[in-house]
Amino acid sequence: MRNWYRNNRIGAAGVLAALFFGGIEVLVFLADGVQRADLNSPAGLLAELLTSRRGLIFRVVVGVQLAIVPLFAAALWHCTALRAKPRTIHALLALQTLLCALTMSSMVYVLAAELAVVLPLRKALAWLAVQLGLTACAVAAITVMHSLAQRDGNLVLIILFASVGLLVQAIVFGVTWLAMRAQAARSHLAQTNACLRATQSLLSDTVRASERTRIARDLHDAIGHHLTALNLHLELALRQSGATAPEALLTSRELASSLLAQVRVVVGTERRTIIDLKAALTALCQAIPTPAIRFDCEDEFGIESPLLANTLFHCAQEALTNALRHARATQIAITLRRQEGMLLLTIQDDGGGAQGAPEGNGMRGMRERVELAGGRMEAGSVDRRGHHIAISIPLAGGAA
Numbered sequence: 001m002r003n004w005y006r007n008n009r010i011g012a013a014g015v016l017a018a019l020f021f022g023g024i025e026v027l028v029f030l031a032d033g034v035q036r037a038d039l040n041s042p043a044g045l046l047a048e049l050l051t052s053r054r055g056l057i058f059r060v061v062v063g064v065q066l067a068i069v070p071l072f073a074a075a076l077w078h079c080t081a082l083r084a085k086p087r088t089i090h091a092l093l094a095l096q097t098l099l100c101a102l103t104m105s106s107m108v109y110v111l112a113a114e115l116a117v118v119l120p121l122r123k124a125l126a127w128l129a130v131q132l133g134l135t136a137c138a139v140a141a142i143t144v145m146h147s148l149a150q151r152d153g154n155l156v157l158i159i160l161f162a163s164v165g166l167l168v169q170a171i172v173f174g175v176t177w178l179a180m181r182a183q184a185a186r187s188h189l190a191q192t193n194a195c196l197r198a199t200q201s202l203l204s205d206t207v208r209a210s211e212r213t214r215i216a217r218d219l220h221d222a223i224g225h226h227l228t229a230l231n232l233h234l235e236l237a238l239r240q241s242g243a244t245a246p247e248a249l250l251t252s253r254e255l256a257s258s259l260l261a262q263v264r265v266v267v268g269t270e271r272r273t274i275i276d277l278k279a280a281l282t283a284l285c286q287a288i289p290t291p292a293i294r295f296d297c298e299d300e301f302g303i304e305s306p307l308l309a310n311t312l313f314h315c316a317q318e319a320l321t322n323a324l325r326h327a328r329a330t331q332i333a334i335t336l337r338r339q340e341g342m343l344l345l346t347i348q349d350d351g352g353g354a355q356g357a358p359e360g361n362g363m364r365g366m367r368e369r370v371e372l373a374g375g376r377m378e379a380g381s382v383d384r385r386g387h388h389i390a391i392s393i394p395l396a397g398g399a400a
Contacts, residue, residue, distance in 0.1 A: 011077045022069030022107055034058045116180055209274075238253055285334065316334060342395065374396075
């Protein structure tokens with residue numbers, strides 16, 4: 001619990017910014033006092049409809065500001081932290097927009113940045129347009145209600161400040177969107193680098209295994225056959241010589257038999273190739289900076305079958321890609337173990353889950369790979385949060 005903020009650092013930064021801007025505004029109200037405070041806001045106008053006492057209007061405006069700041073911050077936190085459905089996010093954004101419009105708060109700049117974080121570009125631009133429109137309408141309402149058209153100085157000043165505020169909101173949105181694009185590009189680059197390093201590790205093991213198998217096959221087909229033929233000829237020579245067989249012939253027969261046995265041992269050893277799947281998955285996980293990935297595996301986890309190793313590796317790689325690209329996960333857990341003649345691979349994330357969406361090409365490709373190796377794959381959400389993938393393949397599945 002002490003590190004709760006690490007799972008949503010963007011939300012934590014947004015909450016701090018909202019509390020800062022909202023707190024500054026409350027302090028400004030209190031510092032100006034009842035007589036000097038600027039009460040020209042939709043909340044102030046509504047209060048004026050109920051009473052003409054400035055002191056009461058001042059307390060209403062300050063009270064509304066004090067109530068709105070934590071409510072806005074809570075909505076921001078949940079909007080960025082929850083793996084909620086789009087309609088829930090839109091409802092929270094609507095609440096924040098109305099809160100900002102009610103008080104003409106500078107928290108609109110925080111909201112503009114939030115739009116660039118939680119929404120795709122087109123939807124974010126639509127929400128930004130709504131936010132700018134509400135701000136302009138609020139300024140127009142204040143202008144009309146106070147008949148500022150007859151006080152040119154005040155009118156020009158308010159229009160100037162409003163225009164600057166709208167421009168700053170657009171700039172904040174653009175800068176945040178560019179920052180998020182840069183972060184996404186860095187994350188994608190790190191993910192690609194991790195995949196390349198892990199694939200290189202797995203490919204090196206596979207190439208070494210293939211080369212050792214080729215050497216073993218050549219020893220068996222060439223030297224092994226020649227030694228077998230040599231043993232047969234020496235055995236025939238011993239039988240033809242009978243009791244008068246020379247000692248050198250007996251020694252040659254024993255040496256040829258011993259050499260043939262050693263060649264068979266070497267061939268058998270070279271054919272038992274081991275692919276270090278743990279090293280490949282460790283390289284894949286360690287090279288991805290965010291989100292946090294926990295990989296649990298036995299101390300030594302070698303697989304003789306290249307088919308099984310490649311199947312499990314590519315399934316883990318695809319699951320990580322889905323969690324990073326679509327689920328907005330902050331934590332991913334990968335477990336690899338042997339159990340009762342089966343290889344078990346599980347991937348669990350804390351993202352938004354499938355939410356009833358049909359399987360994409362990546363998930364179908366994973367399922368096809370697993371079934372080709374004789375295994376099975378199960379995927380789904382746990383308690384409607386996160387996504388869980390469980391893969392089980394028999395150790396004999398890669399024998400072919």
